Amino acid sequence: GENVEQHPSTLSVQEGDSAVIKCTYSDSASNYFPWYKQELGKGPQLIIDIRSNVGEKKDQRIAVTLNKTAKHFSLHITETQPEDSAVYFCAASPYSGAGSYQLTFGKGTKLSVIP
Amino acid sequence: KAGVTQTPRYLIKTRGQQVTLSCSPISGHRSVSWYQQTPGQGLQFLFEYFSETQRNKGNFPGRFSGRQFSNSRSEMNVSTLELGDSALYLCASSWTGESNQPQHFGDGTRLSIL
Numbered sequence A: 001g002e003n004v005e006q007h008p009s010t011l012s013v014q015e016g017d018s019a020v021i022k023c024t025y026s027d028s029a030s031n032y033f034p035w036y037k038q039e040l041g042k043g044p045q046l047i048i049d050i051r052s053n054v055g056e057k058k059d060q061r062i063a064v065t066l067n068k069t070a071k072h073f074s075l076h077i078t079e080t081q082p083e084d085s086a087v088y089f090c091a092a093s094p095y096s097g098a099g100s101y102q103l104t105f106g107k108g109t110k111l112s113v114i115p
Numbered sequence B: 001k002a003g004v005t006q007t008p009r010y011l012i013k014t015r016g017q018q019v020t021l022s023c024s025p026i027s028g029h030r031s032v033s034w035y036q037q038t039p040g041q042g043l044q045f046l047f048e049y050f051s052e053t054q055r056n057k058g059n060f061p062g063r064f065s066g067r068q069f070s071n072s073r074s075e076m077n078v079s080t081l082e083l084g085d086s087a088l089y090l091c092a093s094s095w096t097g098e099s100n101q102p103q104h105f106g107d108g109t110r111l112s113i114l
Helices: none
Strands: A004-007 A010-014 A019-025 A032-038 A045-051 A056-059 A062-067 A072-077 A086-092 A109-114 B005-007 B010-013 B019-024 B031-038 B042-050 B053-057 B064-068 B074-078 B087-094 B109-113
Touching: A004 A086, A010 A019, A019 A086, A019 A109, A032 A062, A045 A056, A045 A062, A072 A086, B005 B087, B010 B019, B019 B087, B019 B109, B031 B074, B042 B064, B042 B074, B053 B064, B074 B087
Parallel strands: A010 A109, B010 B109
Antiparallel strands: A004 A019, A019 A072, A032 A045, A032 A086, A056 A062, A062 A072, A086 A109, B005 B019, B019 B074, B031 B042, B031 B087, B042 B053, B064 B074, B087 B109
8 A cells, every 4th residue: 555754753943944844655656645734633734735747836835846756745835934833744645446535644744933 | 614523522431432423524525534643653544435335444443434424424433442542533525535636624533542
């Protein structure tokens, strides 16, 4: 099955700096890669996603890049703010048959933005 | 538009008991997936339902089961609870689950086993 590795597990940055989180996946059949942000006491919130036919996607201060050949994808957050502090998860989604897709998650990155 | 609603938010049970958790998907969403989140194992896929049928199942024992109703609401049941079942149980919904449509999560049910 799919295996997703995520690094680093913790990341501290100064407010205004950039943060980069990297993930690798094992199943070349995976074609959808979402990123989630989870705040304390809340469920994961989808912040951006990318499909395998696209190399890069941006949404304001957030961007995701995908390298299918190397099987890795990254989340970039620019001009970080204290409210960006949370746990971030990457995921990969291979086709599981019968029209079903399941998400396989990385272990998460705890991002702390220091004011 | 209301998000995914999970009830109850918190549950305390003892070993050997059983529990039922409920999930109401976003209006119009027909696919519901369940995940278990623990500090040690992270987020792990339990199962996925679409049109009242289980389409996919993760590597969990048969004590974990679920169902989906005609209005797309879903329940999951855990029987003969063990201490290791203590976790945050998350439900996610998407339109159909096909073509890798985005999954949106609820805030989960925190289950504690004493």
